[in-house]
Amino acid sequence: MRKLVAGNWKMYGLASSLAEIEALKGLTGEAAYDIVVCPPFTLIEKAAERAKDSTVAIGAQDCHPQISGAHTGDVSAEMLVDAGARFVILGHSERRVFHHETDAVVATKVTAAHTAGLTAIICVGETRSERGDGKAIEVVGGQLRASVPAGASSSNMVIAYEPVWSIGTGLVPTIEQIEEIHSSIRQMLEERLGEDGRNVRILYGGSVKASNAADIFGAANVDGALVGGASLKATEFAGIISAAA
Numbered sequence: 001m002r003k004l005v006a007g008n009w010k011m012y013g014l015a016s017s018l019a020e021i022e023a024l025k026g027l028t029g030e031a032a033y034d035i036v037v038c039p040p041f042t043l044i045e046k047a048a049e050r051a052k053d054s055t056v057a058i059g060a061q062d063c064h065p066q067i068s069g070a071h072t073g074d075v076s077a078e079m080l081v082d083a084g085a086r087f088v089i090l091g092h093s094e095r096r097v098f099h100h101e102t103d104a105v106v107a108t109k110v111t112a113a114h115t116a117g118l119t120a121i122i123c124v125g126e127t128r129s130e131r132g133d134g135k136a137i138e139v140v141g142g143q144l145r146a147s148v149p150a151g152a153s154s155s156n157m158v159i160a161y162e163p164v165w166s167i168g169t170g171l172v173p174t175i176e177q178i179e180e181i182h183s184s185i186r187q188m189l190e191e192r193l194g195e196d197g198r199n200v201r202i203l204y205g206g207s208v209k210a211s212n213a214a215d216i217f218g219a220a221n222v223d224g225a226l227v228g229g230a231s232l233k234a235t236e237f238a239g240i241i242s243a244a245a
């Protein structure tokens with residue numbers, strides 16, 4: 001499967017950071033992979049202009065479940081499309097923790113994203129204590145079943161497995177642990193979507209760097225990466241992308 005490497009800039013990035021996108025455009029000659037950059041809302045339109053006519057796609061990091069309304073400070077999926085986004089990250093653990101987003105809320109947002117024509121990157125992942133209790137597969141399975149709405153398919157959904165304990169910590173699961181979870185996600189997708197479940201890309205996220213990307217991409221059922229910190233530096237991110245070729 002063609003790999004997808006997505007960068008999640010989180011709450012980092014000013015207009016001056018857009019030079020990173022120029023650097024990535026130079027990489028896309030062979031295009032053996034898809035590249036997505038998800039800057040903060042404020043940079044989406046400018047980022048989309050910079051990425052125009054290249055294979056770098058732009059994504060957002062959240063959207064509101066409704067198409068419009070009296071929701072001060074929120075941004076709808078339709079607005080993201082209007083600004084030039086094609087992807088949106090939904091259900092990231094930082095949204096689940098700091099904004100109390102439940103699986104049900106995530107599912108509603110995914111439906112809103114699909115209605116607007118966006119591809120949703122749906123994040124799931126266990127905490128350190130859940131893994132310690134031997135519940136990683138159960139937790140990830142529960143999140144997946146409840147966060148993926150009707151109408152989701154391989155053409156409008158990507159799954160990102162991001163163990164919470166690995167995000168920003170430098171701790172990375174073993175390849176066996178990654179394969180175990182990714183294969184259970186694949187199985188659930190096939191149960192849910194039939195044959196199309198085989199075509200859904202499953203990304204790994206959590207402390208991915210240029211130095212560990214090749215090993216991670218070599219794991220079974222790993223179809224790319226969702227990269228936080230290392231996506232902020234073009235040379236490091238380019239190293240990760242090259243490992244996907």
Ligand SMILES: O=C(CO)COP(=O)(O)O
Nearest residue numbers: 008167168206207228229
């Ligand atoms: O949360 C992440 C991507 O969404 C991962 O972050 P890091 O790559 O910084 O660990």
